[in-house]
Amino acid sequence: MTSWRRSIPCWYLRFGAACSLLSFGIPISRCPALPKEIQNYHNTDMRGLPFLTAPSLKTRMAIVAVALVFVTTILASTVSLVLAKRGMKAIIGDQQFTLLSQVADEIDQKFYTRQRGLQLIAAAIPRDIFQDSDRLQRFVEQHSNFKVLFDNLSIANAQGELLANLDDPASRGKLNVANRAYFKDTMATRKGVISAPLRSALTHKPVLIMTAPVLDQQGNVALIVGGTMALDHENFLGRLAQVRIGRTGYVFAVTNDGVIVSHPKKSLVLQQVASMAGSNPGFDRALAGYEGTLEGSNRAGAHGLFSYKRMRSTNWILGAVYPEVDAFTSIAEVEKKALLAAILLAVLVGPLAWWIARRQIAPLQQLHAHIQEVRQHPETALASPLREPDEIGRLARTFDNLMRERLTAEAKA
Incomplete structure (x- = not known):
């Protein structure tokens, strides 16, 4: 072997x-x-x-025609889809930013409404009960209808001691909030503030506190009325995390210092964005003051459209995320259909190209048959049946003339 x-x-x-x-x-x-x-x-x-064996000229022409149709269709579809995708990104980005701006305006209005409510409560407190914890507690309980705006109401004196608490009266005299930033800011500015998100000393849950100062006759802060909103309750901040953009997009809120106020993942609330792994250049631009829509990736590596809008009431950053897999699903479907259309068109063009190639090659086959006949019977030198004025016809007539000249030369010899 x-x-x-x-x-x-x-x-x-x-x-x-x-x-x-x-x-x-x-x-x-x-x-x-x-x-x-x-x-x-x-x-x-x-x-x-x-x-x-080597493919025939007809086959090669048909293959070339099918390939050209397929490539041209794919190329035209790709260019069209790229332009359409670019235009769709701009439209979706504008719509997303418009929606985010509307949400920001609604939240600002809700904050203004609650600030006005706290101011009304503060203005209604009689001066003769400023230091009376029991009467302040009864006053707060008489205004329990404000629970539609806040999850809890409380009153603290200028030293930070808790004098009244609607939800937990037993906490009076046991809690001091003088070290809280919102308390210090209210005392310093003598104006109501909206706190950064913090963990409640009573419930240990993430909350937001709005304040309204109560001034004495000398214009000093005597009391501070506080309205608490739990970030995990069904209030307007809790419902913010439930807003959906498309199928999987969402809205989030972050303070100007990068502390997460609202997010669909509750475990991220109160966390610092800077402490998370990865990078997000778009969010870094938003922290620097950018407003608008960008295409990019978040810290988890998910690609999509990201919109950012500042809130007037708190200067927080309201963000919207629209993942690419959701935003451009329709484009992906069009791409698949375009590919299928190109394949179908190529399949349909194949037989047509073969038929056209056959008609174009037929004169060559006739010429080949004529040459074979002359080769077998050179003495006859029959004239070619091809009389077309094209290249193949001229080639056939040239061959006939050559054969006649050869026969004439042989006869003379």
Whole structure:
């Protein structure tokens, strides 16, 4: 047994190479690297197999036509989809920023409404009960209807001692809030403030506190009325995390210092964005004052459209995230349909291209048959039936003239 038969895998590889060469019209005899057994086997047994012979001109023309149609369709579809996707991004970005601006305006209005409510409560406290904890407690309980605006109401004196608490009267005299930033800011400015999100000393849950000062006759802060909003309750801040953009997009709120106020993932509330892994250049621009829509990735690596809007009441950053997989689902579907259309068009064009190629090649086949006939009967030198004024017709007439000249020369000799 010869060596090439003992090495079956190597023989298969060389046999495949031979088939590839034949498909491109390259004779195997020009490839001495192939075993002689394959060359001889091709010369004897494989010569008549159509899949091992060079494709005909008709086939090559049909393949080229199908390839051109397919590539042209894909290219045109790709360019159109790129332009459409770019335009769609701009439209979606504008719509998303408009929606976010409307949400920011609504939240600002809700904050203003609650600030006005606290101011009304503060203005209604009689001066003669400023230091009376029991009467202040009864006063707060008489205004329990303000629970529609706040989750809890409380009153503290200028030293930070809790004098009244609507939800937990027992906490009076046991809690001092003088070290809280919102208390210090209210005392310093003598104006109501909206606190940054913090963890409640009573419930240990994330809350937001709005304040309204009560001034004495000298204009000093005597009491501070506080309205608490729990960030995990069904108030307007809690519902903010439930806002959806598309199917998977969402809205979040972050303070100017990067503390998360509202997010669909409750575990992220009160966390510092800077402490999270990864980077988000778009959010960094928003912290620097940018407002608008950007395309990019968040710290988790999710790609999409990100919109940012500042809130007037708190100077917080309201953000909206629209993941790319959701925002451009329609574009992806169009891309799939365009590819299927290109394949279908190529399949339909194939037979048409083959038929056209056959009609175009028919004169060459007639010329070939004429040459074969003249070759078998050179003495006749029949005139070619091709009389078309194109290149093939001129070639046929030139061949006829050449044969006549040859016969004439042979006759004279």
